[in-house]
Amino acid sequence: MKTNKFLCVSLAVLVAGIILSSFFTGPKLPVTSFKFPYKRAGLTERQAAAHLLNRFSYGATPGQVDSVVNMGLEKWFQQQLTASLPDDTLNQHLKAYDAINLSNAEALSKYPQGFVVTNMAIKDSVISKDSVNKAVNKKAYNDTLKAYMDRKGLKPDGELYKQFIDQNILRAVYTRNQLQEVLTDFWFNHFNVSFTKGECASFIPAYERDVIRPNVFGKFDKLLLASAKSPAMLYFLDNFTSVGPPAPAPAKASAKAKAAPGGDMMMAGDAMMSAAKPAGNDMMMAGGAASKPATAKPAAAPTDMMAMAPVTPTPAPKKPQAPANKNVAGLNENYAREVMELHTMGVDGGYTQSDVTQAARVLTGWTIYPISSYGYGSNMKGLVDKIGVNNLAAKGFVHEGDFLYTPNRHDIGEKTVLGRHFDGKGGYQEGVDLLEMLAHHPSTAKFISRKLAVRFVSDNPPQSLINKMAKTFTEQDGDISQVLITMVTSPEFWNSKALREKTKSPFELVVSSVRSLNADVQDPYQLYNWMNRMGQKIYYYQAPTGFPDRGQYWINTGSLLNRMNFGLALAQQRIPGVKVNLAALNNHHEPESANAALITYSKLVMPERNLDKTYKQLVPLLNDPALADKVNNAAGKAQSPAPSAPDRPTVGAPGDMATMSAVTPEKPKPMVKDSPKTTAQANSAGNNMLAQVVGIIIGSPEFQRR
Structure with a gap:
């Protein structure tokens, strides 16, 4: 009896010990319940709600602070992490955009790039090769090509890009799942690709x-792998051209063996790649000769689609590169370098140039499945046709969606990356293993955590916060949602030094302004033009770094004046297709004076802030009847080179939105200046006063903070 009792007690102790030890040695369970420590920072619940909305949305809409408080701050954040709220209003706005859900193949088929249309027209004898870009009568030439496109059911590729830009702005303005859109912007910027490089546009x-x-809340390794295999990234960083040395031929290879299907797949693929080049363009940028997007020489900036004045860009800094390899087929290190420096470990992550070269060898053979019969996406068509779609897997190919791994373009030699040995026999799996290793590297945990903290906390986040986030990143297998929870439940996030310490980018400024005024956006491209004027041409940033996420990048004299001018234009109804009802924001109660309007609308637009200093700054501007003209003129004089990249795509793609087609652009239209007098003639003096007050608030230094 005593023996049995002893055994029972021993067993219980053993089980308890195992359970207890698992808390210290096993993987930590994901956090599902949490509390925000904002009271320790001296914040009220309403102030904390406003801070959440400033960081994890594109700005509060009227009354949204109350909604978050009533729901509970933690519940609101948890709801945002699921991104499951119905979006009826947004979906209604998106109904007009029929191109945004097209597959890559459908996009290329319906919206072919300009050189594709030109080549098709030449092949069909609609135009002559000698007339391309040399037509004496440009109007007749354009009319001929337009009629040809209409007969074929083709649309200018610029229409596709315009729809894409429009839907992006509409999502940011109207979605109820705000955090998903904020993170989509963050991760797109992290894995940046650009319209400036025509192959991937x-x-x-x-x-x-x-x-x-779809991957902004999930595991980082899944997002990394998906980006690596996407046609946009494969083209943007040239990995689709990267080829290992040919395998040594057998000592006595028969002519019959060479001619067999799949017998010389690399040669067939290279031949097709060469044949796919558009006339007059080195589309493939093959081998080491491919220049990185960050160092591509920009062409002269064309005039913007909506007749905006061209802005001279500041070129991205160049990086030293190895001498270019002039061979048509060869190793390309662009993606391997950037996947370490920008996507995972960071520039100080501990890798060497040798690691870059070896990683590039591991990733050879990663290319694009033939998406279309013409132009970009067609270069492997001959190879696939030769082998047969049903025979690809048997021959060692990997076909997933628009991705294709070609085994005979893979470097089968031994490689070593960051001390890990690859024997060359793993094929496609070698690349997957490499990316998994990078995704889980300790330097990656620190690098990604710092970038997230810079985006959501401050330009210089405390190291203590980064360490906590990196620890969670490692323990939770790169779970992005868990890293965000660690960040937002840390005292550092709520510290008074972090409040309103982030500066809005032009995109954030425009969208937050529209949301704060509850504006009705019918033509989002007009807002895009204002972003461009303020220095952020979304989807056109040429460097793989993406737009910098620091206030000093965006703020200078010219940009501040342009921001004020935007605020005045928005409030005074001078942006076509964007309507605001300022009276409705205040329940149709008309303020007694400009000073009263300043106080009332500042609180509506910037809830839960101490605005005493702001009032003193803005009062002198309230009653100047020519303020809009003065700001507009001053902005023109103070305009400095915008930080955004050149807007003419390189390597085969046409130019700015107005000319992204086969149609040859004619003389650009002059910029149309805003005229506040138009509104003054249409509205009462009281409405003009209120519009000027609200415009000043939108353009104020305090509203630039988030």
Whole structure:
């Protein structure tokens, strides 16, 4: 009896010990319940709600602070992490955009790039080769090509890009799942691709929709792998051209063996890649000769689609590169370098140039499945046709969606990356293993955590916070949602030094303004033009770094004046297709004076802030009848080079939105200046006063903070 009792007690102790030890040695369970420590920072619940909305949305809409308080701050954040709220209003706005859900193949088919249309027209004898870009009568030439496109049911590729830009702005303005859109912007910027590089432009809509947005809350390694295999990234960083040395031929290879299907797949693929080049363009940028997007030489900036004045860009800094390899087929290190420096470990992550070269060898053979019969996406068509779609797997190919791994373009030699040995026999799996290793590297945990903290906390986040986030990143297998929970439940997030310490980018400024005024947006492209004027041409940033996320990048004299001018234009109804009802924001109660309007609307637009200093700054501007003209003129004089990249795509793609087609652009239209007098003639003096007050608030330094 005593023996049995002893055994029972021993067993219980053993089980308890195992359970207890698992808390210290096993993987930590995901956090599902949490509390925000904002009271320790001296914040009220309403102030904390406003801070959450400033960081994890594109700004509060009227009354939203009350909604978050009533729901509970933690519940609101948890709800945002699921991104499951119905979006009826947004979906209604998106109904007009029929191109945003197209697959890559459908986009290329319906919206072919300009050189594709030109080549098709030449082949069909509609135009002559000698007339391309040399037509004496440009109007007749354009009319001929337009009629040809109409007969074929083709649309200018610029229409696809315009729809994509419009839907992006509408999502940011109207979605109830705000955090998902904020993170989509963050991760797209992290894994940046650009319209400036023509090969990938048509693939960017599907890239954001299918690669970025669905993965913003998940595991980092899944997002990394999805981006690596996407046509947009494969083209943007040239990995689709990267080829290992040919395998040594057998000592006595028969002519019959060489001619067999799949016998010389690399040669067939290279031949097709060469044949796919559009006339007059080195589309493939093959081998080491491919220049990185960050160092591509920009062409002269064309005039914007909506007749905006061109802005001279500041070129991205160049990086030293190894001498270019002039061979048509060869190793390309662009993606391997950037996947370490920008996507995972960071520039100080501990890798060497040798690691970059070895990683590039591991990733050879990663290319694009033939998406269309013409132009970009067609270069492997001959190879696939030769082998047969049903025979690909048997021959060692990997076909997943628009991705294709080609074994005979893979470097089968031994490689070592960051001390890990690859024997060359793993094929496609070698690349997967490499990316998994990078995704789980300790340097990656620190690098990603710092970038998230910079985006959501401050330009210089405390190291203590980064360490906590990196620890969670490692323990939770790169679970992005868990890293965000660690960040928002840390005292550092709520510290008074972090409040309103982030500066809004032009995109954030425009969207938050529209949301704060509850504006009705019918033509989002007009807002895009204002973003461009303020220095952020979304989807056109040429460097793989993406737009910098620091206030000093955006703020200078010219940009501040342009921001004030935007605020005045918005409030005074001078942005076509964007309507605001200022009286409705205050329940149709008309303020007694400009000073009263300043106080009332400042609280509506910037809830839960101490605005005493702001009032003193803005009062002198209230009653100047020519303020809008003065700001507009001053902005023109103070305009400095915008930080955004050149807007003419390189390597085969046409130019700015107005000319992204086969149609040759004619003389650009002059910029149309805003005229506040138009509104003054249409509205009463009281409405003009209120519009000027609200415009000043939107353009104020305090509203630039988030």
